[in-house]
Amino acid sequence: MTVNRRNGFERTRPLADLRAHFDAVVRTGRGRMLSIRGRRQVGKSTLLEHFVESVGAPSMFITGRKGATIQRQIAAAEESMRAASYPMPGIELLVSPPSRTWHELFRRLETPALQGPIIVVLDEFPWMIDSDSALEGELQSVWDRVLERLPVLFILVGSDVAMMERLSEHDRPLFGRMRQMVINPFSIAEIATAATHLDSAEVIEAALITGGFPRLVQDLVDGGSTVDSFVRASLSDAYSPLVTTAQLTLAAEFPAALEAQRVLSEIGANDIGRTTFSDLVPDVEGAEAKRLETSTTRALRTLVEAKGIVDRETPAWASRGGRKRRYRIADPYLRFWFRYIDGRIDHIARGREDLVLARFERDWPTWRGYTVEPLVRDALTRLSVSDERLAGVEHVERWWRDAYRIRGESFPDVEVDLVGCGASETKIVGSIKWRMRGQIASQEVAELRAHRELVPRAKNANLLLVTPAGTAVSGVDAVFGATDLIQAYR
Numbered sequence: 272m273t274v275n276r277r278n279g280f281e282r283t284r285p286l287a288d289l290r291a292h293f294d295a296v297v298r299t300g301r302g303r304m305l306s307i308r309g310r311r312q313v314g315k316s317t318l319l320e321h322f323v324e325s326v327g328a329p330s331m332f333i334t335g336r337k338g339a340t341i342q343r344q345i346a347a348a349e350e351s352m353r354a355a356s357y358p359m360p361g362i363e364l365l366v367s368p369p370s371r372t373w374h375e376l377f378r379r380l381e382t383p384a385l386q387g388p389i390i391v392v393l394d395e396f397p398w399m400i401d402s403d404s405a406l407e408g409e410l411q412s413v414w415d416r417v418l419e420r421l422p423v424l425f426i427l428v429g430s431d432v433a434m435m436e437r438l439s440e441h442d443r444p445l446f447g448r449m450r451q452m453v454i455n456p457f458s459i460a461e462i463a464t465a466a467t468h469l470d471s472a473e474v475i476e477a478a479l480i481t482g483g484f485p486r487l488v489q490d491l492v493d494g495g496s497t498v499d500s501f502v503r504a505s506l507s508d509a510y511s512p513l514v515t516t517a518q519l520t521l522a523a524e525f526p527a528a529l530e531a532q533r534v535l536s537e538i539g540a541n542d543i544g545r546t547t548f549s550d551l552v553p554d555v556e557g558a559e560a561k562r563l564e565t566s567t568t569r570a571l572r573t574l575v576e577a578k579g580i581v582d583r584e585t586p587a588w589a590s591r592g593g594r595k596r597r598y599r600i601a602d603p604y605l606r607f608w609f610r611y612i613d614g615r616i617d618h619i620a621r622g623r624e625d626l627v628l629a630r631f632e633r634d635w636p637t638w639r640g641y642t643v644e645p646l647v648r649d650a651l652t653r654l655s656v657s658d659e660r661l662a663g664v665e666h667v668e669r670w671w672r673d674a675y676r677i678r679g680e681s682f683p684d685v686e687v688d689l690v691g692c693g694a695s696e697t698k699i700v701g702s703i704k705w706r707m708r709g710q711i712a713s714q715e716v717a718e719l720r721a722h723r724e725l726v727p728r729a730k731n732a733n734l735l736l737v738t739p740a741g742t743a744v745s746g747v748d749a750v751f752g753a754t755d756l757i758q759a760y761r
Contacts, residue, residue: 282318285454289322292450293424297388302423304414304445308435309454310602311520314485315428318454319392328388329359331380335395337523341403345370359383373406377413381421388422396438397431411444419448430523433577456483456602459646460760465492471753472707472739473498479642482604486512506611506627509620517608518616524578531578534570535600538581539609543641544599544669551598571598580605582645587668587690587697588727595673599645606642610634640705644669644688647703647737650759651689651751660735660749663698664691670726687722689735696728699749701735711736716746 289305296303309315316334323330332355333348349366352359359365360383370376383389393399400406418425427449429435438445457465459478465488466477476498481487490512491501505513525532538546551567552560574581575598582601589595600606611634615627648667655661672685689701700723704711716734723729733748741752 282314282454285318285452286322286325288452289319290326293326293328293388293390296422296424300422302414302419302421302425304419304425304449305427305452306435306438306445306449307426307428307452307454308432309430310432310456311430311523312484312486312516313454313456315430315454316394317485319394319426319428323390323392324356326390327357328390329357329383330355330390330392331359332392333394333399335393335398335402337395337398337401337526339398339402341373344399344402345373345376348376359389360386372409373403374409374413377410378417380413380423381417384418384421384423388424390424390426392426392428394428395430396427397429397434400434407438407444411448414445414448432579456604457485457488458483458760459650459757462488463757465489468495469498471757474757475643475646475739475753476639477501478646479603479639480513480607482602482607484516484604486516487604502631503628506619506631507624509616513608514612514616514619517605517612520605524580528570528573530566531570531573534567535574535580536609536613538598539600539606539613542600542606542609543638544584544597544644546598548596548598584669586672587670587687587692597671601645603642603646610638610642636706640703643705644703647751647756648689650756651691651737653759654751654755655691660733660751661691661699663693665693667691667699672725685722685725687726689737690726690729691732691735696730697726697732699735700726700729700732701737703737705737705739707739711738711744713746716744719747 292303292305307315307319320332323332331348331352333351336344336347339347346369349369352362352366365379365382370379380389380391414425427435427438437443439449439451440446459474462477462481462483463469463471463474466474469477477488477491480498480502481491490505491498494501494504496504502513505511508514521532534551537551548567548571551571552563555563571581575583580601582599584597584599585591585593585595600609611627611631618624618626648669651661651664651667655664655667668690670687670690674684675682687700688703689699690697691699691701700719702715702719704715719734719736723732723734726732734746735749735751736744736747737751739753741750741755744750
């Protein structure tokens with residue numbers, strides 16, 4: 272990623288990938304279809320608009336409209352063809368008379384494509400499919416018969432990640448025809464590149480608060496402020512990107528799914544990754560309890576499988592199909608938003624941001640230590656490829672044991688932040704101590720050593736700590752710091 276002070280951030284790698292696909296179309300004279308997916312607000316449309324402008328080829332950039340009729344969608348497509356910076360050759364012949372079907376519109380693209388390479392972008396493609404279930408089949412027919420043989424870069428874009436993934440399944444019309452790209456939020460390494468005024472620990476904090484969403488990172492960088500002052504300024508403005516981005520995303524993702532919204536809000540209200548199914552079902556009895564269990568199950572299926580907004584976790588080495596499951600919001604920005612903003616926007620709007628800020632000041636140092644856990648596990652998994660301290664580790668998970676009693680004796684809950692799983696044994700057992708001041712106490716190391724005895728397959732596991740500073744700690748085999756975590760994404 273590079274930083275362009277006039278246009279914001281330029282995502283160097285995705286732009287290079289798109290250019291390589293276009294160059295292949297020019298070189299071979301044959302069509303290429305791409306499927307690009309990524310969560311809302313990650314900058315897909317901005318990236319593609321920048322790409323189309325930089326290439327300078329005749330183009331058509333259509334944005335789907337949720338709930339619009341086929342006729343309105345096609346009319347908007349023809350309007351965008353007229354308004355393009357680099358219009359298709361013979362544009363008036365392409366749009367007059369107006370096309371009546373998608374098949375007819377796609378078929379007309381043969382004429383400009385015969386004169387040279389063209390680019391076609393269908394943004395929010397899932398919304399187009401919603402208004403015309405035959406669209407995939409019509410595109411497949413024209414692609415196979417005409418466009419694949421011509422210099423056309425055809426790009427399908429969608430924020431409904433699960434839907435975009437399903438487009439390439441074997442029973443769908445476009446199976447085997449698309450190459451895929453994923454646009455993710457900025458990684459912590461990209462945030463570090465943009466926010467050069469922040470130290471490594473502050474970069475991690477910025478990632479936990481913004482989730483790497485370009486609009487939020489841009490707001491932080493433009494202000495040139497510390498993370499703390501950025502949060503304070505944002506929570507004092509009901510229309511700041513930190514407040515409104517989640518609202519826009521959730522309104523688009525769940526316009527009418529009230530039960531999914533309720534379950535998501537329940538998880539987000541106290542999201543430290545310990546929410547179980549029973550926590551999500553209101554305490555009622557009889558037929559109403561059964562109905563709520565069924566609706567909660569369906570909502571979780573939507574949130575976990577269809578939308579990917581919630582992660583479902585099981586303890587390390589446990590069966591994925593087992594009953595020991597916990598739920599956590601997948602995106603760090605949404606975790607932050609539900610923790611500190613959801614249900615409090617009215618406070619901000621009427622000038623009582625002090626109530627919101629008081630919660631943040633009281634809660635953030637502790638809650639930060641919980642919400643950093645998924646990021647740390649992902650970073651260590653990435654580092655395990657080349658870091659000798661993680662030799663043999665294939666993935667990093669967490670492990671827990673719920674409290675229980677046997678023969679009158681009580682055994683407490685046990686939580687282990689980091690379990691590095693190898694092919695058949697636990698390679699590391701670790702703890703995250705994400706605090707900015709204070710040293711690691713000897714009893715904390717002793718507790719970690721005792722927990723190693725409880726973790727499955729961990730007899731010979733090394734002990735590991737993760738702290739912001741990453742300085743050596745007596746009694747453990749390795750310590751990782753904020754700089755190491757950022758390096759994992761370089």
